[in-house]
Amino acid sequence: MRIGIEAQRIQRKKKHGMDIVAVEIIRQLQAIDTMNDYFIFVKADEDKEVIQNTANFQVIELPGKSYADWEQISLPRAAKKYRLDVLHCTSNTAPLVGNTPLIVTVHDIIYLEKLHFKQGTWYQKLGNVYRRWNVPRIMKKAERILTVSHFEKDNIQRAFPKQAVHVYTVYNAASSHFQAIHNANTLEEARKKFGLPNEFIFFLGNTDPKKNVPNVLKAYSVYRKGHSQPLELVMPDLQASYLESILSEIGDANLRAHIHLTGYVPNKQLPLIYNLAKFFLYPSKRESFGIPILEAMQCGKAVITSSTSSMPEIAEDAALLVDPASIEAIAHAIQQLTDDVQLRESLEAKGLKRAQDFNWTQSAQEVLNHYKAIAHA
Numbered sequence: 001m002r003i004g005i006e007a008q009r010i011q012r013k014k015k016h017g018m019d020i021v022a023v024e025i026i027r028q029l030q031a032i033d034t035m036n037d038y039f040i041f042v043k044a045d046e047d048k049e050v051i052q053n054t055a056n057f058q059v060i061e062l063p064g065k066s067y068a069d070w071e072q073i074s075l076p077r078a079a080k081k082y083r084l085d086v087l088h089c090t091s092n093t094a095p096l097v098g099n100t101p102l103i104v105t106v107h108d109i110i111y112l113e114k115l116h117f118k119q120g121t122w123y124q125k126l127g128n129v130y131r132r133w134n135v136p137r138i139m140k141k142a143e144r145i146l147t148v149s150h151f152e153k154d155n156i157q158r159a160f161p162k163q164a165v166h167v168y169t170v171y172n173a174a175s176s177h178f179q180a181i182h183n184a185n186t187l188e189e190a191r192k193k194f195g196l197p198n199e200f201i202f203f204l205g206n207t208d209p210k211k212n213v214p215n216v217l218k219a220y221s222v223y224r225k226g227h228s229q230p231l232e233l234v235m236p237d238l239q240a241s242y243l244e245s246i247l248s249e250i251g252d253a254n255l256r257a258h259i260h261l262t263g264y265v266p267n268k269q270l271p272l273i274y275n276l277a278k279f280f281l282y283p284s285k286r287e288s289f290g291i292p293i294l295e296a297m298q299c300g301k302a303v304i305t306s307s308t309s310s311m312p313e314i315a316e317d318a319a320l321l322v323d324p325a326s327i328e329a330i331a332h333a334i335q336q337l338t339d340d341v342q343l344r345e346s347l348e349a350k351g352l353k354r355a356q357d358f359n360w361t362q363s364a365q366e367v368l369n370h371y372k373a374i375a376h377a
Helices: 019-031 066-079 124-142 150-159 161-166 184-194 213-226 240-252 253-258 269-278 291-298 313-318 327-339 341-355 360-375
Strands: 002-006 037-042 057-062 085-087 101-105 142-147 165-171 200-203 234-235 259-261 279-281 302-306 320-322
Touching: 002 066, 019 037, 019 057, 019 360, 037 066, 057 142, 066 085, 066 124, 066 234, 085 150, 085 360, 101 124, 101 360, 124 161, 124 253, 142 150, 142 161, 142 234, 142 360, 150 161, 150 165, 161 165, 184 269, 184 341, 213 253, 213 327, 240 253, 240 259, 269 291, 279 291, 291 302, 291 341, 302 313, 302 327, 313 320, 313 341, 320 327, 327 341
Parallel strands: 002 037, 002 085, 037 057, 085 101, 101 142, 142 165, 200 234, 200 279, 234 259, 279 302, 302 320
Antiparallel strands: none
16 A cells, blocks of 8 residues: 555644654554555654654655645645555644545544634634634545544534544554653752752643633642642743733732743653652643543553543543532642542552553554555445
8 A cells, every 4th residue: 555644743843742643653653564655744844853764654745834735735746646545634634635535533623612712822723713614624525534532533423423434533542651760860850950849740731721721720729728738830831921821810920939830841851740740630621532641640640630521531540530610629639639648649550550551553553454444445
């Protein structure tokens, strides 16, 4: 087979969830499939080494001024030029022209449910408008739709009942470098490098409304006021100006002194922060999967996450589940894991076991099976 994989953004320095998923799937396919020919289509950026060419894998840089023209003009031209048997688009959207059989990974359809124009960056807002235009059209064109949880599969099938039989779940996983680190010197060096306090809660929040930053900070404020020895809070990749605007809105500017912003942390270095944390906080409003849940678990850390969307499906009983809309529930869970060592250790053990149910090799094999099914149809 001649297989094309759209991986437009994987060469950018600051990779996010969908980029990391694409990279892991490609790397695992390189390990398990030496027979078929692969063409990995990217937009040129800083990280040229993220995927290496091999005997049957070729990275091809395509031109494009924007995400849209790269996808709608350059990508279908490349699919035709390289005579592909199947084209796999990995990040929700795909080209509307061309006759190449198409598989699309639709990670979520949050942007079809509600558009947030008051929150998030302009890049996020424009991206959601583009997805809202593109995805319903792609649903009619694609041979198969892959998504990342049964929760999201059900959502997609309800939204697109005519395409329901073509929707399949392929779980994500956490990368293998997320693991417990026992070298005290390595951890202490990381603590100094990132300016981390001795004991802290780790929270991965950003400007995306689904990450629930305002409610988390309100809950953290309640927790600090009600606890005699509260833990500090560490948040990477968040602008101080955005944080301070939220703190102003919730009326607790004094909280700023107890929140540590590390700046962007490369994915390879995130395990250091997980390992140094007391526990991990992830009460999102909505997730289609929630890879950080498994990252924390693989690092041996207890997790607080939400009782909504896909998060109970991924965490099962290996995390403390809370209502993300309830400030009191989040604050109480933080207090529980701060004080209850036995509960924390129980969740750490369950999390290590639960994380073993997900792995990228299995995910890549399932994706390869879908390629074969389309190419041989």
